[in-house]
Amino acid sequence: MARVKLRVILVVLSILSFLSVSVAGYVTFRSLRDSAYKESEKDSALHAERIRNGVSSFLAGNLKTAHALAGLKEIGEVLSRPRGPSLARANAVLDHFRNALAADVCYVMDRDGTTVASSNRNAPDSFVGNNFSFRPYWKQAIRGTPSTYMALGVTSNVRGVYFSHPVYGDPAAPPVGVAVIKVSTGTIEREFGQGGEGIVLLADPKGIVFASNRKDWLYRSLQTLTQEDVEEVARSQQFGSGPWEWSGLSILGDGTARDGSGRAYRFSRLDVSTYPGWSVVYLSDLRAVSRKISAPLFRVTGPILLALCFLIGLSVFFLYRRASDDIVRRKAAEEALLEAQKQLTRHSGELERQVKERTRRFTNILRHTPAVVYVKDREGRYTYVNPRFTELFGVRNAEVRGKTDFDVFPYEFAHAFRENDRRVLAGRTPIQVEETFPRAGGTRVYLSNRFPIYDDEGIPTALCGISTDISEIKRAEDQLRRLSDSIIAGQEKERAAVARELHDEFGQVLTALGLDAAWLRDRMRDADPEASRQAQAMCGVIDKAIDEVRGIATRLRPGALDHLGLVDALDWYIRDFEKRSRIRCVYHSHGAPRIPDRAATAAYRIAQEALTNVARHSGATHVDISLWAKDGNLLLSVEDDGKGLAPEQLGESNGLGVIGMRERASLIGGTLSIGPGTGGGVRIELRIPLAAASGDPA
Template sequence: MMAGILKFQLDYIYFFYGASFIFLGAVCFSILKRGAVKGSISWFWLALFGFIHGINEWIEVIVIALGDALWIKVLRLAILILSYICLIEFGRRNTFLGRDKKVSPLFYIFPVILSSLGFWFGLEGFSASVRYGFGFTSVFYASLVLLSHARAPDPPLPFSSRIFLRCAGGAMFLYAFATGLIVAPAHFFPANIVNTDTFLRLAHFPVQLLRGALSIVIAVSVVFFALKQSAQSFVKEDNRELRHVKVFFMFYCACILLFFCLGWRVVDYSGRRVEQDEDTARHLKTKIFAQFIYMSANKLGAISALAGSPDIVNIFSQKSLSSADISIVNERLDRYRAGIGADVCYLMDNSGLTLASSNRDTPKSFVGKNYAFRPYFKEAMNGNKGVYLARGVTSNERGIYVSYPVFGSVRKAGDPPAGVIVAKGSLDSLGKYFKTYQYIFFVSPEGVIFVSSRPEWVFRSITNLTPGQKEVLRISRQFGDGPWDNIGFEDMNKASGTVLFYNKLFRFADEGVDGLAGWKIVFVDDKSSVALTRLMFISIFSIFFLLVSVVSLFFFKISLDSIQISASEALYAALVDGSPDSIELYNKEGICIYINKHGLDMMSWKKEDAMGNTFEESWPQPYKETAGNAVKDVLAGMPRVFEANMPRSDGSNVIKYVTLVPIFDLRGKVKYFGCIARDVTDDCRTRERLVQSSKMATVGSLATGVSHEFNNVLEIILGNSELAFASGDPVTMKNTLEIIIDSARRAAWIVKTMLDFSGRSYDKRDRVDIAEIIKQNLVLLDKVFETNNITLETHFKDVPRVYCNPGQLSQVFVNIMMNARDAMRGLPIKTLAITLDHDVDRSEVIICFKDTGAGIKEELKSKIFGPFVTTKGILGGGDDKQPGVGLGLFVAYGIVKQHNGNITVESEEGKGAKFCITLPTFAEENTA
């Protein structure tokens, strides 16, 4: 009973089945489409499988309502194969054979070969073999992937995540058997034994219901697995919100199940209501036609009056009949035929011989014919009214025969009838009425069609007659000579009012005819609205399901994302607050809207000291213009970097290395800008000490040459002093004194230059001529170059002045030239070329120092500007005893970067080196 009920609910079961897989696809897309870590499951292909497979099952719903066709079968089969291919890809892309190797596409060979074997058995056989080859293989493979990931050690999964993944894998494993082994019936093993019909008989419910339930289990397990995995990325404070999301999802699942149950009831009620209305209409039609036949037979029953007519009765009392007697009888028969609307009225004697007939003058006259074998004659001879429907033996025309016994004029108890009077009526008018319908029949108790809306089906059967029944009909000649084959009706179920006709389910109603035992009107309705009504309500529920699912899953995804965003914001806030740098955020008006904790501590501020103030207001007077110009540049989209000395609230100073970066909106316009400031006070002090140490080392290297120069000056002074002392000539004394004065001035200039070079360099900048700085440095190094036989070449162009610290740049130039001296030691050719140029397009001054020294090894070029990197002495791996500590270029690099410039090196081992320094010429007074 239950199996029969569920069988007629296949459309809704397919709807449930398809919705389950579409729900699975939506889950995989909306929840698990997140940044996956290496080794985690890629859910894209499983989601695609869910959508495609669900759509394929929904097409089945349409087929049940509107009927099937060859192209629809081919389309469904193609979609089915495509869905299974997606599932195979899910397995392939989540199976790793080591070192990121995946399963080869040759894996498809097995399912393709197995599926192609079904071609021998037609489209149905191919459909079954596709489920064997692709269906079972793909789903079984996917289940193994899920189960293997559930127990994979890398990455390890929490216990509850493993449980959910195992539930999904276990349900997928069962689904492999439900979809891949239980197939539609086919004419080969095992499809002829293990199929959907066998399952229905044994389990009393369709296998599609099991498939849908398993898909729901898979989807729910995947969702909870996703929730558990997402929880791993949340901080503990977010788990409470995540629990709310879980409760919401469980409530959503309960509502979905309630929705399916409610939909089942609504669709079933609507279908049954329409079915009842249609069944009532069908029965009404059959009643009308049955009443019509009854009235036709009843009208023919008026012939009973003629059976008692003296003219008819007396004819059987005579020993011989004259032509006059026959004429009287014929006149009576003609009058009654016309009166009751019969086709033929005729009179037979007790032997069945026709004595008189109203069709006596036609080629198909009954006169002289014996019809003793007819049941209606036998019934009348038994003294009863006879009603019989048959095909005429003489006329070959169908008719309804009504017979009455005719007794003699002197009747005694127990006397048999003397004859039989018969009226034959035509059913042609009934056939005309039938033609207004597609399928309506007037059938005999055996199931033989006597009158039909399809004339070609007359004298065929609506059931499969047994050989015994056919033999009885052949003997009676009631419906001709046969063969009375079935028109194609199968599984005609009177209880449900359904019949299967060419694999399509039809509704029918039948109605017996009073007075005709076993005869009935059968009306088969090929235009039932039940399936369409069910399809309409299923479509409404489908749309509602999709809308609710989309909205709910969208809300669910937003809730999950909001929790993750909150967690990320808390995490990033913790990272920003824990940063050792000051991080500030300003709107495009330059007002501070955020500052981290370290930014407040750096300046000894309270939050209200920074929040709501503009960027310029936070700087002391000497730097307000600098800050204002920097804000203008960053709001124009240009990042700015500068270093400044800033007083703290407690009175101490802090040197800040400030970076301003623009923050753009979606339209590409600056909406905010960020300020990242680093406390470089200690770094600057360390750098100053390194610079001073480097200067002292350079001064030591210069001491010999300078002392020699100084001795020369002293000798000039002493010699001229002695000459002046010994000479009494005023003119000679004046000349010697002038020489002494010039020499003293030169000695003072040398001392001043050395003191300027070796003294502490304060960060005081001005616009200076780079050529003059280089020339002053060359004076210091003149004796060094002379002693080392170094040829100096200078090529100075007129260049703009540069805003810089002269002492710091002197340190850079001297360091590079002293390195060039060391690099050329011991070489036959020693040349140092210094060039000064101007790049107008880039507003830069370019200073290059090119030597003919030993060059720089390739492995050192990338780190030459790092601390403690040297090519001299033991630390540099050389044989020379000249010490090298590796701070010269490091200090030079830092000074150049402080001036917003750049320093590069070009060198090949054995071919010298070229150091180029670029310094901006644009106004930098407001950026220091």
């Protein structure tokens, strides 16, 4: 029965795990999709505005060109003498404007609306002789007002934008004719092609689409037209003979629209400033936006979900196997307990009493947290303290309410507490500080976390503090620091001992061995020349070994550090490092005072570790090392011109021996900083207070 229940529990847990993963994935997808929708809304508005501005600029620029054409002398002459040389000169001007503007046609109409000259005069659909007085652009221009008009050509059956301007024979008299430039809508639609993946529509005041980057939208209306609207459009012949069917687009109030097939779009509509009533509409397919998020998300999360399902199933299997074994063992234990219970019946009363007593004590322990918890208002008055507070500071909850820290603690403690409270309320942010609380028999160190409490309007009206006694931790840290100091001192002693052993014992052995090899070389020179040469080679190897042993001993504990001080010890080590690493080193020392051996050793080891890192990791060719005194501090800097560290590595420099360097600096009361160098490498700077150092030269 227990195993069946276990199976059910594990299956339920597996289902809940799968549902949790699925819900988390769905919530993530919804969040990403909503973010993408908001981004698409911004993009749609930007595309619509850019296209609207482009269309407005296009219309305004071409209208100025029509103005320039109407002001030419040749245009005025052809209206007064529409034949012979004046007609030829006007046709030349019209041809020039058409070619320069890449326009469909440029032409001139007289005051009756009849075309007298045109750049398409030789085409089958020539405008010459045709009367267009019914066109609004002629009517408006002949009355003296320049006009822009978008329509389907009656003769050419080609969509275009007509820019008309009145032509004056006498500036004080009415216009004698109209100059017209017709530009294909293809110029505008090419601008639409820069609008991304959305649908771009240019619609008239009644919502009829005249230009678009999607041909299937042309001459369709964005809204349902009344019969009166249809008749008016048909009479104007602006968009041909129709029909102008509704596109099925329903414009919703939340900035979206939906077409007849149910597809949703982000809807942006802006009026064309230079062509009143007309507007640019930008439709962005929301389903495409969603696919941009879902497709890569499913590609990534699909395998992850499968792997999770597999891992959950595998975990359930192992949990079931392990739980089954536990049930078997528990069953055996229960039987043993039943047997033991028979033997301990006479002790049950005593055991019940002990259990009750221990339960009571345990409940009391749970009711009293070791942390001090309190709440204050903005003026620093206590509104609540927990029992631990009253226990530690000898006041009752009712007595401390309404009082400030100055009423409860000595002034120096209360002042510090109040300053921390002001930081929380002024900054509206939690803080974590170490504070000293007065206690009987001395003071205790607490780690205090303070945070503001806000009202419904988001204004901090109070603060809460939770203080935990860390006095023992601080003492332990101090002990660890002393232990680390002792270990490092022991290491230095051990290094010095090993260095002496290498120099005094092993060095002497190698020297004696070298003398024996030299004797053997001289002894065998005549009797066995080959053996003599081998002995000579041994002498060279032994001399090299002696040099290496001396170098190792010196690097373990340089004698200069003990006898001459830090300045000369660093000078020797830097010259040795330069010779070994072939990295150019420049060493500056500026009257650095002599410091105690413990601090000098730490500074030497930090410089040694810094230069080792330069040789191993930096790829540098030049290192600057400086040692100087300033403002009561001894400063040591090591700066290279290597590849440097990334910003995140500078902030978290725990590798490359940095932990040891920081520990050595801390043990002598100094600080170690790591940052970028002036030449692009890394700069390490050690700062040691000289308060306990002597003033003798180092």
